Amino acid sequence: MEGTSTGDGTALAVRAADFASSKDHKKENFPVASVLLKAEHRAPVMAFYRFARAADDIADHATASAAEKLAGLKAMRASLSGSGDEPTARALHKVMAERDLDPIHAHDLLDAFEQDVTVNRYADWDALIAYCRKSAVPVGRYVLDVHGEDRACWPASDALCAALQIINHLQDCGKDYRAIDRVYIPAETFAATGARIEDLGAAHASPALRTAIIILAERTQGLLRTSAPFAFAIRDRRLAAEVAIIQRLAESLVKRLLTRDPLSERVHHGALETATLVMGAIAGRFLRKAPA
Known part of the structure; x- marks a missing residue:
């Protein structure tokens, strides 16, 4: 890997291209700048x-x-x-x-x-949410700024973005642990359920780890309840439709995390499942009133 020298002989790569993966926006769990x-x-x-x-x-x-x-x-x-x-x-x-x-x-x-x-471990839910405020919340706020939306939308956007981040963490919890030794499930959740970090390296989740994932999925549902009115607060109808789709996909995924083992079962949506949820979300956004 090419790089520059720090003066102490350590080579430092400074080009993002040196680290590039094959992942692009089409491989994300949620729509990115869709049509x-x-x-x-x-x-x-x-x-x-x-x-x-x-x-x-x-x-x-x-x-x-x-x-x-x-x-x-x-x-x-x-x-x-x-x-x-x-x-x-x-x-x-x-x-x-x-x-x-x-x-x-x-x-x-x-x-x-x-x-x-x-940082590759998190102590509690508050620490995880603090991380999401930097890793996920800025994305939603940037998109709203691009569209000139009222910043009064930020709290609902923040909740949705944090939920999306945690859903991704839970789906990838085994892979993240095995590949890069990173664990987003908080230590307090491991302690409360009796799960061990090492359980993430198994082919199937232990009963204790399943309980930990369910606890976090249920807390994530709370974030999605906060974000439920978000699409109805957006002036740009096309952005509102995309947000409604993302909300619907997130609600579906978090329900799957309540019943499926992300270490051994598919959580993400197939093409037909996604299409069905997309159509339902668009209809819901334009044919129904905002949730109370």
């Missing part, structure tokens, strides 16, 4: 996604050292401010400057990826 969005809004949303994808690839790289990862993220932050040459960060910097968008969302996201490099 529902107006064309003028899809481009800046995709710029943010590509930036986030590049930073995530750095933080999750299986073999790079912590120093290499932090150097790569530092290079992205410099480019985000216009003084570096990392392409996804430079592109996002240009978009934000042209549209007068607040760069705080992108910087918060980098804070989260730096935390991923240095």
Whole structure:
């Protein structure tokens, strides 16, 4: 892996391309800048996604050292401010400057990826939510800013984004532990259920681990109840439809986590299941009143 020298002989990779994975927006669990969005809004949303994808690839790289990862993220932050040459960060910097968008969302996201490099365990639910405020909440706020939506929508958006993040954590809990030794299930939940971190490395979840996952899924349902009115508060009808779809997909996934073992069973939706949920969400958004 190419890089620069720190002076103490440690090679530091500074290009996000060195860490790139094969994952793109089509492989995400939830829609990213779908065709529902107006064309003028899809481009800046995709710029943010590509930036986030590049930073995530750095933080999750299986073999790079912590120093290499932090150097790569530092290079992205410099480019985000216009003084570096990392392409996804430079592109996002240009978009934000042209549209007068607040760069705080992108910087918060980098804070989260730096935390991923240095923190691989969480003490309790509050610590997990604090992480989501940096890793997930900025995404929703950025999208709302792109659309010129009222920031009064932020609390509902924050709840939905945190829920999506935790759903992803629970779906990938075994893979994250085995591949990068990262565990988002809080220590307090392990202690309350008698589950062990090592249970995440098994082919099937132990009864105690299943209980831990169910506890977190139920708390995530609480976040989704908070976000339920979100789509009805959005002025842009096309963005509202996309948010309604994401809400419906999230509600379905969290129900699956209550009954399926993510270590041994498929939790994510198949194509037909997704299509059915999408149509139902669109109908619900435009044919029904907002939930009380």
